[in-house]
Amino acid sequence: MYPILEQDARFGGGQQPGFQPPPFGGGQQGFPPFGGGQQGFPPFGGGQQQGGAPSTPPPSYTPQESASLFAVDPGAIRGCLYRFTYVWLNNGSSFWFYPTFVGRDSVAGYRWRGFRWVYYGTDLRRIRSFRCS
Template identity: 85%
Template sequence: MPLNYGYDMPFIPSRFGGGQQPGFPPPGFGGGQQPGFPPPGFGGGQQPGFLPPGFGGGQQGFPPFGGGQQQGGPPSSPPPSYTPQESASLFAVDPGAIRGCLYRFTFIWLNNGSSFWFYPTFVGRDSVAGYRWRNFRWVYYGTDLRRIRSFRCS
């Protein structure tokens, strides 16, 4: 039985043609369950702080049929109270480099000049997702790796 997480989403095969809804995986794809969907913060009265399905990698519902295991939630403590010094990055940020920062407090500098503490929980081929420290709380956040100028794990 397909999971709809409380949404009434009627499926009318003749409407979409081919017996499948656009944007959804074929039946049986992914072992019958969609790991990480819906994203954290989606229910329970919490304010959502996530990206729409289809963004980036494969965990936390990005996309909803992607691989990866859902791992816990945000850190139980705030990030360090200092701002680390940025080091010059001569190369583009790649998934292998930032993967070493998984589940560690990481300071991120974006190309647009923004900077913030981040706690990554997923690294995809083109994106990273996790929790961003904003307004004295952790908010689920994801971004394209091309938007990151540099980063530093603590």
């Protein structure tokens, strides 16, 4: 794709003839835009985020909570990645969530704040139950 230089001109080194630096901010032949990953590169900050927050609000209804007899585990909530998910926390809070990352002990994504999506993450032990739509 691009030649590897021992010293790049942008950092005070020499430049090989014919070298074209990659176009920053995306482009068809360059590196993906920040937060992307469309051309085989993982996005910054993790390898599972795809495109960020949803472009639409969540559903207008609130689903009914079902009793959860087991702890919330990564395998269970992983099935909700990139789907509107309603979350009930142990502290009584509940909200629409759009998960984009599931780790061993945590989940992150976007939480609906009434009129916009805000990036949010929490420990899985704080989640009482959840339901994907």
